[in-house]
Amino acid sequence: MGFLDIKNATKSYGNVEVLHNVDIAVEEGEFLVLVGPSGCGKSTLLNMIAGLEDITSGEIAINDRVMNGVHPSNRNIAMVFQSYALYPNMTVAKNITFGLEMHKVPKPERDEALQSVSKLLQIEQLLDRKPGQLSGGQRQRVAMGRALVRNPDVFLFDEPLSNLDAKLRVDMRTEIKKLHEKLKTTIVYVTHDQIEAMTLSTRIAVMYNGYVQQLGTPKEIYDTPENLFVATFMGSPAMNILPASVVVKDGLPHAEITTSEGQSALLPFNQENMSDWAGKDILLGIRPEAITDPDGVDRKSKTVVPISNRVGVTEPAGADTFATMELAGKDCISRMRADADITTGEIFDFVINMDKAVAFDPQSEMRIK
Amino acid sequence: MSSVQTQSVQTGRITRKFIYLFLLLMALFYLLPFFIMVVNSVKPLSEITGGNMMALPEVFTIEPWLAAWSTAQVGVEPTGLRPYFWNSIKMVVPAVAISTVLGAINGYILTKWRFKYDTILFGLMLFSCFIPFQIVLIPMARILGILGLSGSTYGLILVHVVYGIGFSTLYFRNYYAAFPTELVRAAQIDGAGFFQIFYRILMPSSGPITVVCVIWQFTNIWNDFLFGASFASGSGAPMTVALNNLVQSSTGVKEYNVHFAGAILAALPTLLVYIVAGRYFVRGLMAGSVKG
Ligand SMILES: Nc1ncnc2c1ncn2[C@@H]1O[C@H](COP(=O)(O)OP(=O)(O)OP(=O)(O)O)[C@@H](O)[C@H]1O
Numbered sequence: 103m104g105f106l107d108i109k110n111a112t113k114s115y116g117n118v119e120v121l122h123n124v125d126i127a128v129e130e131g132e133f134l135v136l137v138g139p140s141g142c143g144k145s146t147l148l149n150m151i152a153g154l155e156d157i158t159s160g161e162i163a164i165n166d167r168v169m170n171g172v173h174p175s176n177r178n179i180a181m182v183f184q185s186y187a188l189y190p191n192m193t194v195a196k197n198i199t200f201g202l203e204m205h206k207v208p209k210p211e212r213d214e215a216l217q218s219v220s221k222l223l224q225i226e227q228l229l230d231r232k233p234g235q236l237s238g239g240q241r242q243r244v245a246m247g248r249a250l251v252r253n254p255d256v257f258l259f260d261e262p263l264s265n266l267d268a269k270l271r272v273d274m275r276t277e278i279k280k281l282h283e284k285l286k287t288t289i290v291y292v293t294h295d296q297i298e299a300m301t302l303s304t305r306i307a308v309m310y311n312g313y314v315q316q317l318g319t320p321k322e323i324y325d326t327p328e329n330l331f332v333a334t335f336m337g338s339p340a341m342n343i344l345p346a347s348v349v350v351k352d353g354l355p356h357a358e359i360t361t362s363e364g365q366s367a368l369l370p371f372n373q374e375n376m377s378d379w380a381g382k383d384i385l386l387g388i389r390p391e392a393i394t395d396p397d398g399v400d401r402k403s404k405t406v407v408p409i410s411n412r413v414g415v416t417e418p419a420g421a422d423t424f425a426t427m428e429l430a431g432k433d434c435i436s437r438m439r440a441d442a443d444i445t446t447g448e449i450f451d452f453v454i455n456m457d458k459a460v461a462f463d464p465q466s467e468m469r470i471k
Numbered sequence: 472m473s474s475v476q477t478q479s480v481q482t483g484r485i486t487r488k489f490i491y492l493f494l495l496l497m498a499l500f501y502l503l504p505f506f507i508m509v510v511n512s513v514k515p516l517s518e519i520t521g522g523n524m525m526a527l528p529e530v531f532t533i534e535p536w537l538a539a540w541s542t543a544q545v546g547v548e549p550t551g552l553r554p555y556f557w558n559s560i561k562m563v564v565p566a567v568a569i570s571t572v573l574g575a576i577n578g579y580i581l582t583k584w585r586f587k588y589d590t591i592l593f594g595l596m597l598f599s600c601f602i603p604f605q606i607v608l609i610p611m612a613r614i615l616g617i618l619g620l621s622g623s624t625y626g627l628i629l630v631h632v633v634y635g636i637g638f639s640t641l642y643f644r645n646y647y648a649a650f651p652t653e654l655v656r657a658a659q660i661d662g663a664g665f666f667q668i669f670y671r672i673l674m675p676s677s678g679p680i681t682v683v684c685v686i687w688q689f690t691n692i693w694n695d696f697l698f699g700a701s702f703a704s705g706s707g708a709p710m711t712v713a714l715n716n717l718v719q720s721s722t723g724v725k726e727y728n729v730h731f732a733g734a735i736l737a738a739l740p741t742l743l744v745y746i747v748a749g750r751y752f753v754r755g756l757m758a759g760s761v762k763g
Pocket residue numbers: 115120138139140141142143144145146147294
């Protein structure tokens with residue numbers, strides 16, 4: 103039983119079910135990120151928690167209070183919207199205290215709350231301005247201020263950073279994280295940016311097509327994705343998915359793949375039970391950072407396999423260089439050190455780190471455990 | 472300003488002069504009827520009957536204006552247009568106010584509190600914009616009779632409010648459709664109720680559309696003749712009907728100068744509304760577009 107408990111929640115618009123039996127229990131103080139591609143139902147779920155959309159079936163409870171049918175203003179939640187939704191005709195100060203005024207909080211208390219929040223967010227000098235006179239980052243802060251001042255049980259964020267430019271987004275991300283560490287309030291945060299999801303969350307719910315595909319810590323989601331969708335959605339560049347067949351050699355299971363030169367290579371699995379799949383086809387998932395130049399390999403890794411392959415395109419990205427190559431008939435991305443000595447079109451000795459490789463059943467697309 | 476100039480197409484001096492000349496002529500052409508009305512309303516009657524309508528007055532007099540306002544024969548009473556002017560004011564102010572407020576609330580509900588079949592309801596309301604006045608005359612007369620409002624200013628107010636709601640709803644619905652729904656949701660979470668959201672969040676941003684709606688309703692209701700003639704003849708008649716009676720009064724000679732003055736008096740309020748509110752209208756549009 104969590105602090106925020108979503109039990110078997112379903113949402114339909116007419117005959118179309120857009121959310122299917124969502125079950126999530128969020129502990130107090132957790133930072134849950136809902137992530138998924140556009141249209142997967144993240145905002146819908148968040149709006150159901152907020153009470154802006156009603157729940158077709160199932161139950162949502164906050165702090166042991168069932169919230170079905172409770173008005174948004176009585177749920178003790180606060181929400182930050184993608185467009186910030188600042189009231190254009192009110193000053194920043196009014197924007198922040200409007201909720202308190204509506205809840206009939208006396209003026210002196212409102213002023214006190216305004217002071218402490220604006221100090222926390224460093225927006226004291228903006229209080230008399232209208233939202234139209236603020237920059238994007240400042241609007242973002244004010245929107246957070248409006249949420250903070252309510253001192254809610256749960257914060258709800260719907261893609262709060264997606265309107266900011268890249269640099270500001272990174273800054274605000276850090277700031278939100280700091281704020282959470284300071285306040286320790288439960289947060290549900292919607293984004294379709296998987297880096298935001300990884301960096302901010304204590305747990306992530308990856309959603310697709312109205313289903314929660316996987317719920318877990320960032321590490322669990324990244325290292326042991328439940329299915330092919332989670333594997334390819336989380337991580338940038340995306341995980342390489344290579345068709346392979348399982349062979350047993352020296353009593354150990356290996357994945358057999360073809361290199362760009364038409365030779366076959368054997369990559370040892372890190373799980374014994376892959377022997378059960380001997381002779382069958384699987385999909386092998388290898389993250390770009392697990393394919394490197396020999397000097398870039400992680401010293402602690404146990405199974406490192408060298409493989410000679412022809413280099414496709416190289417993309418220097420500052421800290422690293424990404425190189426594509428053909429493996430098992432697929433374009434495959436590898437991640438080199440920035441100064442790796444690699445040339446387009448030449449044969450290069452890559453190394454593959456199999457420690458964190460995962461295998462998927464090509465039929466069900468589920469990870470083979 | 473400078474950016475406008477650099478962006479505008481480079482036209483030769485001659486062409487530009489020609490364009491200005493043409494525009495000036497068109498403007499004069501449109502002003503001509505008004506010129507004739509003003510000029511003839513300040514002439515003694517003899518100058519009109521005896522001479523050129525286009526000529527400037529030889530003897531300047533405001534007698535026709537005074538007569539039209541307070542002493543001219545309207546129907547059978549020598550009251551001038553004054554009482555009817557107040558009738559019109561008493562009709563137009565509440566009718567405009569009520570239809571605008573109701574239209575705003577309708578627009579708010581139809582966009583922010585959607586319900587099943589709301590588009591059908593809106594379609595039906597739109598339909599009322601296209602029903603010709605003549606069709607509703609008899610049913611309306613019947614209803615006013617039942618309500619005991621026949622022949623009164625209140626009856627006219629009701630008629631104009633009912634007729635105006637279609638348009639005012641259309642204006643406000645389209646305006647509020649572009650108003651961010653997230654603002655309404657934020658206000659809901661903040662704990663604002665139905666009407667609090669309406670007048671704390673939506674109303675302060677509704678200036679331009681309110682002006683448009685008021686101008687439209689005011690000119691329509693003020694200029695209406697058919698409903699006025701049908702439902703409020705006699706001493707309760709509005710300005711337009713009284714003007715007609717003034718012109719039609721058969722006793723004595725036709726005092727054209729008084730008729731001209733009366734016609735200008737009848738047109739003055741709408742002119743005024745355009746001049747005063749029109750500026751706010753443009754200003755409102757500009758502010759909105761710059762805010763973007
Ligand atoms: N009022 C509605 N009527 C019918 N379908 C709707 C309605 N609102 C949303 N949907 C559908 O529900 C699904 C989920 O929408 P939702 O807004 O939750 O997506 P999202 O994950 O937030 O996407 P994005 O990242 O683009 O914001 C979508 O397929 C959408 O078409």
